[in-house]
Amino acid sequence: MQARKASAFGCDVRPIDDEMAMWCGHDPNSQPPNATKTRDVSTITYVSNFDAVLFDFGGVILTSPFDAFAAYEKEQGLPDRLIRTINSTNPDTNAWAKFERGDVSTDGFVELFEAEGAALGHEVDGRRVLELIKGEVRPEMVEALRRVKAAGYTTACLTNNFRGGSENADVAGGHGRADVDAVMAMFDEVVESSRVGVRKPEPRFYEIALELVDVAAERAVFLDDLGINLKPARAMGMATIKVVGAAEAIAELSTLLDLDLG
Numbered sequence: 001m002q003a004r005k006a007s008a009f010g011c012d013v014r015p016i017d018d019e020m021a022m023w024c025g026h027d028p029n030s031q032p033p034n035a036t037k038t039r040d041v042s043t044i045t046y047v048s049n050f051d052a053v054l055f056d057f058g059g060v061i062l063t064s065p066f067d068a069f070a071a072y073e074k075e076q077g078l079p080d081r082l083i084r085t086i087n088s089t090n091p092d093t094n095a096w097a098k099f100e101r102g103d104v105s106t107d108g109f110v111e112l113f114e115a116e117g118a119a120l121g122h123e124v125d126g127r128r129v130l131e132l133i134k135g136e137v138r139p140e141m142v143e144a145l146r147r148v149k150a151a152g153y154t155t156a157c158l159t160n161n162f163r164g165g166s167e168n169a170d171v172a173g174g175h176g177r178a179d180v181d182a183v184m185a186m187f188d189e190v191v192e193s194s195r196v197g198v199r200k201p202e203p204r205f206y207e208i209a210l211e212l213v214d215v216a217a218e219r220a221v222f223l224d225d226l227g228i229n230l231k232p233a234r235a236m237g238m239a240t241i242k243v244v245g246a247a248e249a250i251a252e253l254s255t256l257l258d259l260d261l262g
Contacts (some may be wrong), residue, residue, distance in 0.1 A: 001040055004064075005100040036074070037076040039095050040046070040102065041149045044248055047079075048153075048250050048257060048258065049219070049256075049257065050153065050154065050155040050219055050220065050239070051154060051213075051215045051219040051220070051255060052152075052153060052156065052213045052215040052219060052220045052221070052222045053148050053153050053155055053156075053220070053222075053223070053253070053257075054064060054155070054157075054158050054213070054220055054223070054233075054238075055121075055141075055145065055156070055157055055158070055187075055222075055223050056157075056158055056159065056200075056221040056222075056223060056224040056225060056229065056243070057157050057159040057184075058133065058135055058159070058225075059135070059146070059160075059224070059225030059226070059243060060136065060138075060223050060224060060225055060243045060249070061137065061138060061141050061142065061157075061183055062135030062136060062137060062142060062180075063136045063138060064135065064136040064225060065132055065133040065134075065135060065136050066084070066114055066208050068128075068132040068133070068134075068201065069081075069083040069084065069132055069237070070239060072128065072132055073127070077194070078122055078124070078147065078160075079122070082117070082120070082124070083124070083129060083132075085120065086116050086117055086120065086124070086213065089116065089120075089145045094112070094116060095109050095112035095113035095116055095126075096113075098110075098112065098198065099162050099163065099194075100160040100162060100193040100194060100199045101194070101197055101198065102163060102193070102194040102197060106127075106130075106162070109124030109126060109130075109162070110127055110130075110192070111126070113126040113129065114126045124172055137180065137183060140246050140247070140250060140262060141246050141249075141260045142183055142186075143261070144250045144253065144261040145183070145186055145187075147259065147261050147262060148185065148253075148257070148261065149186065149188075150256070151259055153257070154188050154189075154207055154213045154214075154215060155186070155187050155189075156187055156188060156190065156191060156212060156213050157184065157187045157189070157190045157191070158191050158200065158205070158206075158209050158222070158224075159190070159191070159192055159193065160200050161193055161194050161206075162194060163192075163194040180222075185261045188213065189209070189212040189213055191208055191209045191212065193205065193207065196208050200224070200229040201228050201229050201231060201232050203232050203236070206232060206233050206238075210236075214249065217233075217236040217237035217238050218237040218238070220238045220239070221238065221239045221240070221241065221251060221253065221256055221257070222238045222239070222240050222241070223240075223243050223244040223253065224240070224242070224243045225242065225244070225254075226243075227240075227242060230242055239254055239256060241256075250262065
């Protein structure tokens with residue numbers, strides 16, 4: 001198992017879209033009834049039910065690629081939501097899954113993904129699709145991350161990413177981007193599917209994350225933009241936040257932590 005303190009980022013592309021995934025929001029009844037850890041922030045002492053906050057990257061810290069997918073489909077005259085349909089077909093063994101686990105190279109992914117599109121009767125450009133997953137950093141989420149760290153919480157990034165057989169560079173456009181690298185350096189821990197060999201929503205991925213931050217599931221909050229990725233985390237005991245929009249997610253996290261996150 002490999003993990004890094006502040007690693008190069010590979011954009012997170014999920015195997016199933018929001019509408020097709022089960023919604024998993026925060027259930028306050030799943031929290032421990034008694035808070036056990038006191039924090040001192042700006043001379044205000046309060047007690048928190050949590051010790052760690054875990055963030056997905058693409059779709060949470062970065063904007064979602066779904067709009068780019070839709071634009072590509074329209075440009076190419078492809079059916080609406082075709083890319084997400086391909087991603088949701090055989091989600092544990094398809095091209096995305098194999099690429100995110102590091103089982104195939106970039107060329108291997110392209111070949112498999114294009115074959116999957118052809119099986120549905122459509123021609124897709126696998127390399128072009130990879131370009132579409134580059135998102136923009138959400139400054140409000142970065143500020144929330146900064147304040148969470150300043151309050152003393154352990155933080156981790158949990159990302160499904162692609163490396164294409166390269167040890168030092170992902171193929172999602174994250175590595176070498178100053179804005180992305182700066183954010184990734186903020187996390188205490190980074191868990192990358194292409195390095196650990198498992199991916200969200202596989203339970204082992206979350207177990208690795210909890211081991212790295214040395215926190216029980218009940219003491220962690222996890223933010224992701226897909227219900228399918230939140231479901232196993234919630235089943236393990238984590239509090240979960242489904243990120244539909246940055247403002248709403250930040251407000252919910254602020255409430256959970258009783259902390260002003262901007």
